[in-house]
Amino acid sequence: MKAGSGSQGTLALIATAALWGSNHVVARAARDAVPLPALVFWRWLPAAVILTIFALPALRQAWPTIRSRLGGLVVGGAVGVGVFSYLLLGGAYQSLAIEVGFINATTPVWVLVLGRWMGGGHLTAGMKGGIALAFAGTLLIISKGQPQALTEFRFSLGNLWSLLAAISFAWFTIRVRDWTRVIAPLPLMVVTGWSGLIVVMLPAYVVCLATGGPWLVWNEADLGFALAATAYVGLAPTMLGNLFYLYGVATLGPARAAAFLYLSPLFSAAFSVLWLGEQLAWYHLGGIAAIFAGLFLLGRFTRKPAGARSDPALVP
Known part of the structure; x- marks a missing residue:
């Protein structure tokens, strides 16, 4: 690999982390202007069309393989793209963007937990310690540093949605590794993206319209801002973020590329403070420290079998 391509791959992955970190920050800002079903639908539709054009040659070549697995791909896209998008952006509509970003950082933990559960693998003591640390950090953020909130159900519903988003995407990641x-990756992203769009996003959007919801913007909101926010989350984090990630994986390899994704919640926190005026609290810092410590332990104690392949996971 040439040095230039490695440098470009690094820049692409840093850009990916920044774009994905900004996703729910912009969604948080748009919550009073755009109904959630409209944002989720229009976020993916333009990106799906453009990515399909880019992927046509690869789609034709991969179609026989895709067709034999189409049922599973449709289910995977419905959960990992459609349901995940609603949970992630819905979490941002109801919780601080800082908290959504930090909770989303637990996705690798749930990948390991679900992977071991589905595959019947064994968790070592070190791995269990890493999972416990990351989970404790998540609970600290969800409860906002008040343990009684967990028993009195006073924690943010948006944080619960964000946690479910991380778990649903972890399941999708495991399926992506197989596929x-x-x-x-590019034709796979197109097929699962259209599956989530048609099976989940479109019906929810139609229901929103049928019950009197606007096509994009609430009557009293700024149409220009709504269009700009929707275009940004669709074309920047969704389309460009995935393309940059694929390029980074191709130039640096999936294992090195995945490490850059830990920058995403840090970008999210920075954007939340700068753009939305949100404040970092002690439980945010303590929670993300525990999550990162847990991820470090998981990385240290997780060993792959000789010759095992590490496959890229796409974040829609």
Whole structure:
């Protein structure tokens, strides 16, 4: 690999982390202007169309393999793209963007937990310690540093949505790892993206319209701001973020590329403070410290079998 391509791959992955970190920050800012079903639908539709155009040659080549697995891909896209998008952006509509970003950082923990559970693997003591630390950090953020909130159900519903988003995407990531062994990432992203769009996002959007909801913006809101916010989350984090990530994986490899994703919640926190005026509290800092410590332990004590392949996971 040439040095230039490695440098460009690094820049692409830093840009990916920044774009994905900004996703729910912009959604938080748009919550009073755009109904959630409209934002989720229009976030993906333009990106899906453009990515499909880019992916046509690869789609034609991969179609026989895709067709034989189409049922599973549709389910995967419905959960990992459609439901995940609602949970992630819905979390941002109801909770601080800082908290959504930090809770979303627990996705690798849930990948390991679900992977071991689905595959029947064994968790070592070190891995269990890492999971416990990350989970404790998540609970600290969800409860806002007040343990009684967990028993009195006074914690933010948006934080619960964000946690469910991390778990649902972890399940999707495990499926992606299997699919990318036989299907290239770009056509896979297009198929699962359209699946989430058609099976989940479109019906929810139609219901919103049928019950009197606006096509994009609430009557009293600024149409220009609504269009700008929707275009940004659709074209920047969704389309460019995935393309940059694919380029970074191609130039640096999936293992090195995945490490850059830990920058995403840090970008999210910075954007939340700068753009939304949110404040970092002690439980945010304590929670993310515990999450990162847990991720470090998981990385240290997780060993892959010789010759095992590390596949890229796409974040829609």
